[in-house]
């Protein structure tokens with residue numbers, strides 16, 4: 188395990204408060220796992236509720252080869268024992284304090300997902316308390332202001348041994364964290380998407396609307412193929428009509444035309460992104476008309492801008508989308524003004540640089 192005292196670096200003083208920082212290169216953070224000091228673990232048996240968790244040194248966990256999550260975790264949208272995960276971020280304020288962005292929304296989404304997956308889940312209070320404890324235990328890993336954020340990854344899994352398809356006898360809620368910078372190597376520069384007309388991310392009646400690990404495993408093939416062709420990622424269409432936008436592998440999508448911003452409505456196959464929800468509110472507060480509805484792929488042709496949202500990606504402008512071999516470009520491959528405006532508004536709020544009128548921040 189790491190030595191706490193030997194890796195201390197003094198933060199540059201941005202106010203009168205100095206704080207301890209891990210000794211890493213804060214200027215080169217990407218989205219790769221960097222092991223930190225502590226993780227949080229809470230277990231519960233089938234039919235019970237979560238009651239008491241604890242911080243442990245970060246490290247590998249032991250699982251039965253027959254753990255529900257290993258055996259039934261990646262097999263398809265209708266199985267019961269997929270794992271669930273969440274993603275949220277902590278930001279360092281100028282005064283050294285730490286801000287969490289809407290953690291109770293993640294708690295709520297995990298509860299809704301757990302209900303769909305027949306798993307017990309922590310209460311909202313337990314979830315937020317556990318996130319807070321984990322972040323505070325790892326606070327030297329929260330990047331200095333403007334250098335990135337601490338990505339927080341809560342997991343919920345059927346950890347008990349099971350052979351046939353049946354409820355796992357034990358469940359584990361676990362949180363680990365990692366300092367991160369930009370998700371896409373492009374950073375805030377526009378990304379390039381392709382529409383895969385053969386692969387669909389979700390099906391009606393399935394689990395596209397909950398944050399199951401299976402939703403992410405199932406797009407890796409399409410994503411890998413797109414990357415091999417030089418694209419950043421894949422934009423998926425609905426599997427019934429094959430003409431309505433759904434989302435990108437790891438983020439929601441928005442289409443801008445004049446003052447109107449449209450995004451696929453949450454109808455079971457779309458992940459209810461917390462950044463998606465926040466951007467809708469931020470955009471409306473800035474005078475945009477936001478529509479949640481079916482967005483046809485043809486609308487991409489005369490859109491002014493397209494951008495993606497997600498906790499990990501924040502807001503990512505889209506420079507081009509290739510559909511049936513035709514490339515549709517936006518803003519000459521540059522960052523759209525609306526994307527830029529919303530990116531600034533959201534990130535300034537998350538970093539505590541503007542007033543939190545919506546009461547979205549939890550200061551630790």
Ligand code: COI
Nearest residue numbers: 273274437497498499500
């Ligand atoms: C997030 O944005 O937090 C996600 O969970 C997406 C993940 C693929 C990084």
